[in-house]
Amino acid sequence: MRGRLHQLCWWKGATQAPVLAEEGVLEASFTGRSLSSTLAHGFESLENGLMVLALGLMLILPLAESILRRFFGIGIVGSAIFVQHLVLYVGMLGSVIAARRGRLLSISFVTNYLKDGWKTAATVYANSFAVVIACYLVIASIQFIIAKYTGGDTLIQGVPLWPILLILPFGFALVAGRTFLQVSSSWTTRGVAFLVITAMLIISIVVAPKSLTLPAIAGLLLASVLGAPIFTVLGGAAMILFWGNGQPIAMVPINHYRLTVDSTLPIIPLFTLVGYLLAESGAASRLLVIFQTIFARMRGGAAIVTTVVCALFTAFTGASGVTILALGGLLMPILISSRYSQRNALGLLTGAGSLGLLFPPSLPPILYAVVATTIGAEITIGSIFLAGLVPGTLLLVLTWWWGVRSDPSRHRQEKPAGSTAVKALLKAKWELILPIVALVSLFSGIATPVEAAAFTALYALIIEVCVYGDLKFFRDVPRVMVECGLLVGGVLLILGVAMGFTDFLFTASVPERLVEWAKGYIHSKWVFIIALNVFLLIVGCLMDIYSAIVVVAPLIIPLGMEFGIDPLHLAIIFLANMELGFLTPPVGMNLFLSAYRFNTPMSEVIRSVLPILIVLFVGVLLISYVPFLTTALPHLFQAMGR
Secondary structure (H helix, E strand, O other): OHHHHHHHHHHHHHOOHHHHHHOOOOHHHHHHHHHHHHHHHHHHHHHHHHHHHHHHHHHHHHHHHHHHHHHOOOOOOOHHHHHHHHHHHHHHHHHHHHHHOOOOOOOOOHHHHOOHHHHHHHHHHHHHHHHHHHHHHHHHHHHHHHHHHHHOOEOOOOOEOOOHHHHHHHHHHHHHHHHHHOOOOOHHHHHHHHHHHHHHHHHHHHOOHHHHHHHHHHHHHHHHHOOOOHHHHHHHHHHHHHHHOOOOOOHHHHHHHHHHOOOOOOHHHHHHHHHHHHHHOOHHHHHHHHHHHHHOOOOOHHHHHHHHHHHHHHHHHOOHHHHHHHHHHHHHHHHHHOOOOHHHHHHHHHHHOOOOOOOOOOHHHHHHHHHHHHOOOOOOHHHHHHHHHHHHHHHHHHHHHHHHHOOOOOOOOOOOOHHHHHHHHHHOHHHHHHHHHHHHHHHOOOOOHHHHHHHHHHHHHHHHHHHOOOOOOOOOHHHHHHHHHHHHHHHHHHHHHHHHHHHHHHHOOHHHHHHHHHHHHOOOHHHHHHHHHHHHHHHHHHOOHHHHHHHOHHHHHHHHHHOOOOHHHHHHHHHHHHHHHOOOOOOOHHHHHHHHHOOOOHHHHHHHHHHHHHHHHHHHHHHHHOOHHHHHHHHHHHHHHO
């Protein structure tokens, strides 16, 4: 919005330029402004265009490979490897666009309570630290590329790898520049930030690493509290610890590269694209009519509609924030018109926003399976989705129960005519088929997971552009793809640098030490599970779910194995607690998003969500202490497969 407003103001000024020039007024300054604005606009268009190209190729190549392989017995040489490296490009381009728009994810709320000079000082410090970390990520990436160049590493067919990797230093450099510009619109404040950045860089060069490690970690934690982006905290911690132990900081971009080119990771941007296509079209309204028609005569029908629609959208986007922001305006009036109090409606919408994270094709289970596989746990994407179906349904039903119970007047809507219900079903039939398309292609074995995701994305694109016409191919689809890439890029930036931090923890034998500590103090599997729930609840409200998966999951998986917990059961315990963490004060992400979306004080949002938080916590305890809920379906399908 800010970029568009900037462009609008520039074009308005351009129409007055000849008059000003004739009078000899502001000619030079206008020329400078127009040139810089034109260059900035051109650069932004280039970034957006490259994002659309990368996502488009990621969609087309797996489908072309599948068709050629099945019908002609041939394939595209290196297609899979190329698609994997497109994820790297989508991730870096998305993080650059996120930095450009000031949307790099952070979890600080302290700056909301600071005023004037204090707030400016906090922003200068936090962003300056982020710029320094991004600069060192540039240096570390260059070291990584030099190693690949000297080693003669190739991509496919003798194509050298090192030019492909240039996106890393260029991307981190642009993130650094955009983060610097986010300090303030005042060049005086930016000048102060530049001096702070210069001082930090000089200190890091002059002072010995071991002497600077603890002060640097303390400074990093302060920057985190004051609003530095999450990638700064995790990537900075990793580089400081590697640096202080005399190890190369290039380990951070190395791990970033290893994660982003994982063979299953293209699923994430493709399924996210599906969710964004639905969110940006009229799908929500059509589905809403159907569920309202079905549940109109039931007590708490509006609450059931809310939970079902939210769960569906969260499953496809993998981001509860998108659900609250996209659907809040549609669902809140429905709840209020059904005589729910403002507080109960707010609590239900905030709580329902995280429902669906355990259902396919949600992104967190996919990422957990990828991370677990890298450390030797035998978890497949299909098995983790099967394990999450019953627990996810349990949390959904508990939310229904709370919503029905909160209906104050046993309000009934007039029963719709049968013809109305049929019309609603027929109108949304293509979108109702979408989950079936995703599930069949994902679990049937007729396609690889990446091909299944690409086919689902193509199906969503066709129905929203060609069938319903809600989106225009050349006007809307590129915009949706850029928004999708922004979210994916922000997430992958965090995940990539978090892998570096995880690598340091393994280098320092932290998991082994945790196992030894737990064995010394905890002697019961059930005591361990309750301790694990408390720990994960804290993690869930302090960290976003994606960085928690990369950093925390590798630490608890060995602990779970030591206490004899089924890896799939442990995975669902972890994800269910993370889902609950979205609602946990003081920094649960859904709390902030609801406060922003509904223009409500944070204290009121917290009060509204406490009842449903308690209800869902009961559900998490049931999931934790009744393993059958998680393991029954995977074991059944495994037995049928034999």
